Amino acid sequence: MDVMIDARHLHRRFGPILAVDDVTFTVAQGEVLGFLGPNGAGKSTTMKMITGFLAPTSGTAVICGADIVLDPIAAKRRIGYLPEGAPCYPDMTPASFLGFIARIRGFGGDEARRRIALAVEHTALQTVLAQPIETLSKGYKRRVGLAQALLHDPEILILDEPTDGLDPNQKHEVRALINALAPQKAIIISTHLLDEVDAVCTRAIIIAEGRILADGTPAELEARSRHHNAVRLSLARDDIDAAGALMRLPGVALVEEVEDGEGRGLMIFPRDGRSIVAEVSDLVGTAQWPVTALRVERGRLEDVFRAITTRAAA
Amino acid sequence: MMHGTWTIFRRELASYFATPLAYVFIVIFLAAAGAFAYFLGNFFDRGQADLQPFFTFHPWLYLVLIPALSMRLWAEERKSGTIELLLTLPIPVGATVLGKFLASWAFAGIALALTFPFWITVRILGSPDNGVILASYIGSFLMAGAFLAIGAALSALTKNQVIAFVLTAALCFIFTVSGSSVVLGFLTGWAPESVLTAVASFSFLAHFSTIVRGVIDLRDAVFFVSVMALFLFANAVIIDLTKAD
Numbered sequence: 001m002d003v004m005i006d007a008r009h010l011h012r013r014f015g016p017i018l019a020v021d022d023v024t025f026t027v028a029q030g031e032v033l034g035f036l037g038p039n040g041a042g043k044s045t046t047m048k049m050i051t052g053f054l055a056p057t058s059g060t061a062v063i064c065g066a067d068i069v070l071d072p073i074a075a076k077r078r079i080g081y082l083p084e085g086a087p088c089y090p091d092m093t094p095a096s097f098l099g100f101i102a103r104i105r106g107f108g109g110d111e112a113r114r115r116i117a118l119a120v121e122h123t124a125l126q127t128v129l130a131q132p133i134e135t136l137s138k139g140y141k142r143r144v145g146l147a148q149a150l151l152h153d154p155e156i157l158i159l160d161e162p163t164d165g166l167d168p169n170q171k172h173e174v175r176a177l178i179n180a181l182a183p184q185k186a187i188i189i190s191t192h193l194l195d196e197v198d199a200v201c202t203r204a205i206i207i208a209e210g211r212i213l214a215d216g217t218p219a220e221l222e223a224r225s226r227h228h229n230a231v232r233l234s235l236a237r238d239d240i241d242a243a244g245a246l247m248r249l250p251g252v253a254l255v256e257e258v259e260d261g262e263g264r265g266l267m268i269f270p271r272d273g274r275s276i277v278a279e280v281s282d283l284v285g286t287a288q289w290p291v292t293a294l295r296v297e298r299g300r301l302e303d304v305f306r307a308i309t310t311r312a313a314a
Numbered sequence: 315m316m317h318g319t320w321t322i323f324r325r326e327l328a329s330y331f332a333t334p335l336a337y338v339f340i341v342i343f344l345a346a347a348g349a350f351a352y353f354l355g356n357f358f359d360r361g362q363a364d365l366q367p368f369f370t371f372h373p374w375l376y377l378v379l380i381p382a383l384s385m386r387l388w389a390e391e392r393k394s395g396t397i398e399l400l401l402t403l404p405i406p407v408g409a410t411v412l413g414k415f416l417a418s419w420a421f422a423g424i425a426l427a428l429t430f431p432f433w434i435t436v437r438i439l440g441s442p443d444n445g446v447i448l449a450s451y452i453g454s455f456l457m458a459g460a461f462l463a464i465g466a467a468l469s470a471l472t473k474n475q476v477i478a479f480v481l482t483a484a485l486c487f488i489f490t491v492s493g494s495s496v497v498l499g500f501l502t503g504w505a506p507e508s509v510l511t512a513v514a515s516f517s518f519l520a521h522f523s524t525i526v527r528g529v530i531d532l533r534d535a536v537f538f539v540s541v542m543a544l545f546l547f548a549n550a551v552i553i554d555l556t557k558a559d
Contacts, residue, residue: 051402053557076404083402087395089325091332104321104403148399 002029004156004186005050009059012045012210019045021210022059027186027203029155032178034201034218035190036301038309042210043190044084047160050188051081064155077105080154082162086145090134094125094144097133098151105152119147122177138165146174150181157187163196175199194301204301208309222299224307228273230297231280232258234265236290242266249283251276262293318405322413323420326387330421339383343425346375351432364442368432369450369526373490373519376461381482383422384465385475387414388553392473401557411550415466415542422458426451446528453525456538457518461486463545470552486518489541493517 005027012020020042027033035043048054050061052072061068066075088097098119102112120126123143128136133144142165149157162178163171178187178200191197197204197218204221206214214221222228235242243255246268254269270276277296284291330336347368355367391397400410436442465482472478491497493514501510514520521534 048398053398053402073404073406076402079402081399081402083395083398085395087399089329089396090394091329092325096328100321100325101403103324104318104405106317 003027004029004064005188006062007046007050007059008061010046010049010056010061011058012042012049012054013057019210020049020056023207023210023212024059025205025212025215027188029186030183031203032182032187032189032201034197034204035188035207036192036194036197036204036305037190037207039192041207041309043207044160045210046207047081047158047188047190048083051079051158052076053083077152078154079156079158080149080152081157082142082145082149082159084160085164086142088133088141088144088148091132093130093132094120094136094140094147095129097144098147101148101151107152115151115153118153119151122150123147124173139167139170142166143170143174146177155185157181157185159187159189161191162189163191163193171196194305197301206305206308213308214304218301219298221304222301223273225299225301225303226269227267227297227303228299229270229275229277231268231270231277232262232265232293232295232297233268233280233284233291234263234293236292238264240289242287242289245283245287246280249276249279251279265293267297316409318403318409319413319416322405322410323417326414326417327420330417335386336421339379339421340425340428343375343379344428346379347371347429348432350375362440365432365436365447365450366526368429369454370523372454373457373522376458377483377486377490380422380458380461381465381479381486383418384462384482385469385478387418387466388470388549389472389475389478393475397557401553407550407553411466411546411553415463415546415549418462418466419459422462423455426455426458443528446526449528449530450526452530453522453534456525456535457522460489460518460538460541460545463542463549464489467545467549467552470549471556489516490518493520 003026007023007025010020010023011018023042023046025033035046037043045054049056050063050068052068052075056069060070061075063075064078066078068075092100095116098116099112102108102116107115120129123146125140125143125147128140133141136144142162146159146162149159159178163174166174175196178189181187182200182202189196189200201218204214204216204218205212206221214224233242243257243266246252246255246266251270251274252268253271256267256269258265258267268276268280275296281294284294350371351368355370388397391400401407433442433447461482464485465478468481468485469475469478471481488497494517498510498514501513515537521537524531525534
């Protein structure tokens, strides 16, 4: 796989605060990298350095062979960037705004029209093209920002919270769009929505206080959760001492009573993250408990995220 | 560079006309220019077919109106966050700075050109010296550019347009009156003679008044162009250093 984004030892200091502390990673074609982290963790600052808005205090990023510090114009040509909050000129219409972006990126005439039409189609902006951007809803504004980032069909997409402020349908559409674009591009998105990582990312980096604390596929990160391979069991009757029987199974470390959106049930945690679903279902079968639900947990990014980021803060 | 400047220029100039700002500015500019020339300059009563009473008040008019034109140039981009979009496009910062400045200057030029009825009036009433009038227009346009370059650089310092307006008006005022007896009197006695001469030579009024008399001295033109170049350079440096604040 070709490395398309190569961030090397990025540091950024704001006065006494070290906002980004030695961030190094690469993104290859076909990868969608999710930046996860609490607010103020350095996600946006890192993106601002990769896109050439902020100069790194030290370190650099190489974008498709072009160094963002030494050759910013060449690097910026390869990048489509949606800044945080999707800023747009409020008194322009999406049509005139995209026309401006097309011209400044060097497209004219039919080529510009073709690219604008394609970007508009990708982001479903057809109905609002002639309305001033300031009159548009938050969802449409975000899509104008996305259209602007996609216009020149860049090899690199850097999207700072691309689905923030969108309703569930719009979120689904944007995620589907990112998935559709992913094979040809290298994409970085930042988010604090953990389900978004599952939905679009092939890899996730957890950042807190400017440092990379974890880097892996969503499945690898989930495997670090205490819920990884845990079994959620719900019974129709609550006069059975299921917990006691389950605790006697060799693979079971702990049984907790839980009450969540699905009602009451038991969460059975395995020893050392091994798979215990076979043991549990055998026991359920022999004991003939009236089961209403039995499910294996994949692990929760929330757990990992909270464990990692609060450890960093402590 | 050229291509980027031209694209920025077009967007900026169009943005003036996208809001009522352009029309309010032009109407106030024309009304005030006429009122000053008529009431304070005795445009008609002097009985002379020239535009001197009209041009004499331009520095004072610009002092109030130009900061209103320049205050939004960068402050608005900072406030709305579009500065991040603008500066991650593949064009040099210098091209953006120049494009924005030229758009505001072109707009000031349009407002200035719309004062042509004054020229028609004196043409009807007498036979003015068109050379002097042309020189005065050029001088006024150059002075507007110098005011705008100062305003653009100061607008880059803040995200608050009101602060940009006040700073620009204050600095332009100092530049305008730096040759006057008040400023020089303040310096006389303790500052060396060379400082006095230097300060006096920064006076917009002095440079403008020689042009209005019909003498386009190259030195006056060079002065205004140098002020523009200096402040545009400062503008680019300010943006580069403080864009993320």
